[in-house]
Amino acid sequence: MNDMRESTVRDQVLVGVDGSANSARAFEVALAIAKRQGWSMRLVGCYSVTFADHESGLTVSENFRRAMESNARHPLEAFAEQAKADGIEASFATYDEHAADALVRESATARLAVVGKRGRNRFAGRFLGSVSAALAAHGHCPALIIPERWETPDASRIFAPGQDQPGGEHAATEPTELLSESTPPKPRRKAFHNVADQMNFRQEIVVGIDLGEPSRRIALAAARFAEMFGRSLTLVSATPLNADAWYPNPVEHNIDIPSIRSRYTDHLSTLVTIVKDRHPDLDVHWRFYDGTPAGVLSEATRSASVVALGTRGHGGFTGLLMGSVSQSVLNRSASPVLVVPTLKNTV
Structure with missing residues (x-):
């Protein structure tokens, strides 16, 4: 500090x-x-x-x-x-x-x-x-x-707004797949009618987590925000595991996928423990996705109350801020975005 x-x-x-x-x-x-x-x-x-x-x-x-x-x-x-x-x-x-x-x-x-x-x-x-x-x-x-x-088009059902897609409102969203998650908090808020269940964060606070020590600072800042508003906190990590189109040795990469996955899920589990130790009354869980960080977090802004990110490529997602991931999420966000400095003091 x-x-x-x-x-x-x-x-x-x-x-x-x-x-x-x-x-x-x-x-x-x-x-x-x-x-x-x-x-x-x-x-x-x-x-x-x-x-x-x-x-x-x-x-x-x-x-x-x-x-x-x-x-x-x-x-x-x-x-x-x-x-x-x-x-x-x-x-x-x-x-x-x-x-x-x-x-x-x-x-x-x-x-x-x-x-x-x-x-x-x-x-x-x-x-x-x-x-x-x-x-x-x-x-x-x-x-x-x-x-x-944003005003809902149907007051009888809970609708989420769309992302501000660079290709326009009819552009396709990036493919994502929920691979692992911890036990979600209960009871949870109602789901949004127009959001897939695996991306439905039900007005929780979502924080983008990458590997590295600064992610602890970002998670704790998001936890304080979640506690402030009485919302559950979800830690989210994402990395594209379908490497056939871009990895120089797809076979070798596919062999490494279980190791890659465990590094992220172990890190998320550790951070949940740290957050719960500081905020014992806060509902906290994690999710790990196969997909790009920008795609997953931009989609998360449709149903989360707030999405929290780190800056300058330390903690949060690599390239923040103003890297490609952070710019994409901020540009496309439908919910408020909390940007947490990682090289300077935080709250």
Whole structure:
């Protein structure tokens, strides 16, 4: 743990606010967390003013700056009043800079940062907004990325939203197969009507686990989140075992499959024991899939309450963050995604 950060961190939820419906939803989630934890809230809004280097331009720019600052301040004041009405201490600040820079800097003293997911663009192959992507990649504390609100098409049955597939909503999902799992917690919540049983996480908290010591930190961070909201925790690992199309020696690889499988399941079992030791009242179990980590976790976002990932290729899945797996999951996510820094201090 980084002792220097711990000496300055506050029991505080940081929220990025830009006046959009996405940021309003992020505020609602952050307020619920602050109320549960007894934390304060820090609301940040940003704007940008183009500089003009002639006399009249300076006057115009200053007037424009004041107008922009006022526009950024208005939703912050409204949210701060709402938080205070609910008994939560709230402060706010506006900055004349890119929101990503301000939020990354402010995250150094927060327990958790919450932002909306924006900026989908299938043609460019980029879905994630620049602010949420930068905060996920460079933030000093865990970041909770909130997607757009989704309304069920049939109120009589529990439906899950689809992924934001790069190929469009009718693109095929990646093939996955559940190979092993521990005994699931009971009683469990109702299953989603439109999700296959092996991928139906029934509003649990799901955490992506790879081999390696940092995965312990990610699992414990996800456990704290699950305990906070009274949800079960599922540890998920995945690796593609069908190697015929890509492995240089498929026969040799197929012989190794039992060993590969046992390494993952043994690691998952060990982590469950560690989590249960820290959180004895929490329902925890694990699942191991044959499939790509990106495919499995992206599909998990359809039925999980939150999917937690690690960063920078340590713990979580190899390549995080912003590697191909993490980008894919964040871009395609239907549920909130909790990104846990693994090279920096966590909550």
